[in-house]
Amino acid sequence: MTETNQSIVVGSGLAGLTTTFQLINNGSRVILLEKTDKLGGNSVKASSGINGVPTIYQHNNGDTIEFFQQDTIKSGKGLSNTDLVSTLTSKSLSAIEWLTKDIGVDLSKVTLLGGHSFPRTHRGSGPLPPGFAIVSSLIKKIEDIQTKKPDTITILKQSKLNKIISDEKNNKVNGVEYIDEVTNETKQISCKNLVLATGGYSADTQSLDTSLISKHRPDLLQFASSNGQQTTGDGVKIAERDLDVKLIHMNKIQVHPTGFLNINDLNSKWKFLCGELLRGIGGVLLSPHNGERFINELETRDVVTDSVLKHCNVSCDSNGLAMEKDTYISVLVISEEDYAKANSHIDFYVYQKLLQKGTFEQLYDLLKKINPNLDLSYKELIEKFTYIDELVSGSKTDSLGRKSFGNKFSNKPIYFGLTTPVLHYSMGGIEIDKNSRAIKKNGEIFENLYAVGEVSGGLHGENRLGGNSLLECVVFGREVSNHILN
Ligand SMILES: Cc1cc2nc3c(=O)[nH]c(=O)nc-3n(C[C@H](O)[C@H](O)[C@H](O)COP(=O)(O)OP(=O)(O)OC[C@H]3O[C@@H](n4cnc5c(N)ncnc54)[C@H](O)[C@@H]3O)c2cc1C
Incomplete structure (x- = not known):
């Protein structure tokens, strides 16, 4: 040359x-x-x-x-x-x-x-x-x-x-x-x-014979990806093949706890990310089984994801959603006052129908749709948010260990949507x-x-x-x- x-x-x-x-x-x-x-x-x-x-x-x-x-x-x-x-x-x-x-x-x-x-x-x-x-x-x-x-x-x-x-x-x-x-x-x-x-290889799930996810973490092939479809680890594969470079930590693939689940396109392999920002400003995550918070939402991603996998499995046979397979679903809820801290992000997600602005009644209906056997009355859902408001105001201490909350929910309109773990980062x-x-x-x-x-x-x-x-x-x-x- x-x-x-x-x-x-x-x-x-x-x-x-x-x-x-x-x-x-x-x-x-x-x-x-x-x-x-x-x-x-x-x-x-x-x-x-x-x-x-x-x-x-x-x-x-x-x-x-x-x-x-x-x-x-x-x-x-x-x-x-x-x-x-x-x-x-x-x-x-x-x-x-x-x-x-x-x-x-x-x-x-x-x-x-x-x-x-x-x-x-x-x-x-x-x-x-x-x-x-x-x-x-x-x-x-x-x-x-x-x-x-x-x-x-x-x-x-x-x-x-x-x-x-x-x-x-x-x-x-x-x-x-x-x-x-x-x-x-x-x-x-x-x-x-x-x-x-x-870039990385967190979308390398399509050609299984060459897929780095299939090779290093086949257990993760079940998840959709937040990445663009071009994210197939080309640099890693070519440098190893042609130059014998050393690879490190290839099985360390981050599964982000919150990719958005679009209720009209539940089975897509590609998801919009529900960025951590929305929990950072005050968003809380609820279990679909009982409407309960189940984790300090500001833990590291691996900890939140493990908790979603433990608490939020939803069987495709027993709900009102058109799911092809069992899925992990947690429900993100953001207060109206916290909306102001990330309004352009939230407006975009509302436009994409990934979040909706609504009432606690509508949130309850959604929980019922995900889980017709929901172990929770509407009154109990409201009581749960009254309790969350006490955590927010500091009059109670969070047993899950969250120290920083946003604003109170206080019976005002809320923003909510469904999320699921997604392949995110290699x-x-x-x-x-x-x-x-x-x-x-x-x-x-x-x-x-x-x-x-x-x-x-x-x-x-x-x-x-x-x-x-x-x-x-x-x-x-x-x-x-x-x-x-x-
Ligand atoms: C939805 C989402 C939200 C995120 N949010 C944050 C965040 O808020 N903060 C943060 O710090 N990180 C965030 N991340 C992670 C971060 O965006 C990425 O890790 C980072 O942008 C990677 O940058 P990069 O330049 O290494 O690779 P990329 O931005 O992925 O660029 C790699 C480029 O290489 C090209 N390419 C690949 N193979 C070839 C080839 N064979 N020949 C020629 N070109 C090739 C690709 O087409 C691509 O354009 C997020 C990631 C995603 C997916």
């Missing part, structure tokens, strides 16, 4: 876009490959936000890098690579400042998500979900550079990485082969550095060193192959904390570009 100075970045989610922007903004040439016809990947779907500590938007709430680090390691149950956690948490402030000051994204609202000791998950005050706001601003910045200096960047959409080409000793990457999905031609390009930013991926370079099975480090974002593994351990993935893309995307530039 011909000698070149250019980098190839594969994947145009937040990890790929951050790396690309930083490289071209510093005068380095990039070819960006994206297999779909749109830039943005799963990153555009991110709805809860991005973590950062200690930022001005936290208003001196007592949070520190040390607390953030401890929460991340605790959530990962001791499996996280602590060097990577240290980089993630100590560079989170500069990541937020870069996004707000250099890229121009509004991240002024802060929420408490499950497993965090302090509110530290940032999003904007306007209607745009944070993932979309960040990605669209970065794309605009990249396009501005492309207009001014067209030689710096080539963006190839519908171009699917197919093979990685390395030198004879398999120490160094020389280029890639990709399929132009428009013409079906196979093409080759050379590079000085290759950055894999192809903690596993390509093992990397502290500079995000891929490690081979024999322990050697590739000098010019980087893995950044969800394609990499080891940072999150057993269970990723909400808001840490967008942060990972920004922090390590910037680290990778610095390493390449220096």
Whole structure:
């Protein structure tokens, strides 16, 4: 292959876009490959936000890098690579400042998500979900550079990485082969550095012979996915096949407790995520069997999911819903006053018929529909919410351990909908060193192959904390570009 100075970045989610922007903004040439016809990947779907500590938007709430680090390691149950956690948490402030000051994204609202000791998950005050706001601003910045200096960047959409080409000793990457999905031609390009930013594998359930979920966690094939259908672990599969890279934590796949169940499309394999934000602002989860809360809704995702699996199984034979198989269903309820804290999100979900605004009578009817044998009268449902209001006001202590609630339900209109666990995030991926370079099975480090974002593994351990993935893309995307530039 011909000698070149250019980098190839594969994947145009937040990890790929951050790396690309930083490289071209510093005068380095990039070819960006994206297999779909749109830039943005799963990153555009991110709805809860991005973590950062200690930022001005936290208003001196007592949070520190040390607390953030401890929460991340605790959530990962001791499996996280602590060097990577240290980089993630100590560079989170500069990541937020870069996004707000250099890229121009509004991240002024802060929420408490499950497993965090302090509110530290940032999003904007306007209607745009944070993932979309960040990605669209970065794309605009990249396009501005492309207009001014067209030689710096080539963006190839519908171009699917197919093979990685390395030198004879398999120490160094020389280029890639990709399929132009428009013409079906196979093409080759050379590079000085290759950055894999192809995302995770939480939608890799369709072709069972190649599926990473089928290989590493067949027990999870029963769940639908919150991810885009392109999320099939291509980078992981190709790098292992062609370069013998080491994979880590491949069986660690996060099942998010709350994907929305659309009552008119219960059996779809693809679900909208009901972001943790909606529990963070005050939403509670009820069991379909007795209308009872069954878990501290602000526990980490793995704990909430385990509890849903234990308490919320609904048999397809015994209910008024058109379900093809037994499903786990919990009912999310949000107070009218808490609605104001995430009104644009909630309006969108109401528009999609995933949440409805209604009365407690309507909530009761829905519970009856899910479970005609519901062990609860309407009066008892109202009493349960009177009790929840006492927890909210602090006059009673929650036996489930929740310390932070939203506003009282107080017999006003409510927002409610059905949720179910969904495949959401792959903690596993390509093992990397502290500079995000891929490690081979024999322990050697590739000098010019980087893995950044969800394609990499080891940072999150057993269970990723909400808001840490967008942060990972920004922090390590910037680290990778610095390493390449220096
Ligand atoms: C619904 C949803 C909500 C979320 N909310 C949050 C949140 O609020 N906060 C948070 O921190 N995290 C959140 N996450 C997780 C987070 O969005 C993702 O983990 C993160 O965006 C991954 O970014 P990435 O750049 O690594 O990959 P992606 O954004 O998935 O991008 C990967 C890109 O690579 C492309 N690609 C794949 N294979 C190839 C190939 N062979 N050739 C060329 N291109 C290829 C894909 O098409 C895709 O565009 C959420 C995830 C989902 C699904």
